[in-house]
Amino acid sequence: MDLYEALRTRRSSGAFAPAPAPSREVLERVIEAATWAPNHHRTEPWRFHVLSGDARGALARAIGNALPPDRDTPGERDAIRAKLERSPVVIAVVQHVTGDDAVRTLEDYAACACATQNLLLAAHAEGLAAKWSTGKLARSPGATAYLGLGARDRIVAYVYAGYAAQPGDPRDPQRAPAAIAWHP
Numbered sequence: 001m002d003l004y005e006a007l008r009t010r011r012s013s014g015a016f017a018p019a020p021a022p023s024r025e026v027l028e029r030v031i032e033a034a035t036w037a038p039n040h041h042r043t044e045p046w047r048f049h050v051l052s053g054d055a056r057g058a059l060a061r062a063i064g065n066a067l068p069p070d071r072d073t074p075g076e077r078d079a080i081r082a083k084l085e086r087s088p089v090v091i092a093v094v095q096h097v098t099g100d101d102a103v104r105t106l107e108d109y110a111a112c113a114c115a116t117q118n119l120l121l122a123a124h125a126e127g128l129a130a131k132w133s134t135g136k137l138a139r140s141p142g143a144t145a146y147l148g149l150g151a152r153d154r155i156v157a158y159v160y161a162g163y164a165a166q167p168g169d170p171r172d173p174q175r176a177p178a179a180i181a182w183h184p
């Protein structure tokens with residue numbers, strides 16, 4: 001697939017076939033592609049956690065167990081579980097934070113975002129559907145504990161991945177024209 005075509009045709013997709021799951025070989029290829037992202041000082045701040053099978057439910061339970069009392073309801077727990085189990089694979093892209101340099105932390109976050117986009121594009125090239133998600137699940141102390149992350153590590157993305165439930169995606173792919181200020 002031509003790069004420009006891949007850039008334009010990749011779309012977030014949240015509807016996955018429960019099986020088959022992408023093979024480990026495919027997942028290794030898309031994660032390896034992620035690591036070619038630019039990163040200042042070559043810090044390579046990304047870490048990848050691949051969850052499939054029962055691990056998705058276990059992560060959901062860990063997040064549920066860390067809910068504040070006013071949000072800890074059976075409905076909320078079910079919603080968390082449904083979210084994490086909607087795709088056969090969930091890849092957590094984690095920024096491993098080292099030191100106290102605010103500039104480096106920001107630049108490393110940017111590098112992890114680039115890595116996530118690489119991963120999404122590679123998944124697209126492999127014929128997978130995928131979606132980047134963050135929200136409360138990414139900020140949960142239960143997720144931090146389950147994944148064994150450091151106190152300052154940050155979940156940059158949960159990438160939901162699998163084969164699409166149906167071929168094609170009805171979502172509107174349009175973008176506004178780029179806002180460009182030319183300074184000749």
Ligand SMILES: Cc1cc2nc3c(=O)[nH]c(=O)nc-3n(C[C@H](O)[C@H](O)[C@H](O)COP(=O)(O)O)c2cc1C
Pocket residue numbers: 010011012013131132133134135171
């Ligand atoms: C940092 C980041 C966080 C995102 N978090 C969510 C999310 O929590 N839930 C969601 O449905 N989509 C999330 N998305 C996906 C965007 O909603 C999606 O990229 C946007 O609607 C454009 O659609 P496209 O990816 O098909 O071009 C996120 C994307 C980025 C870059």
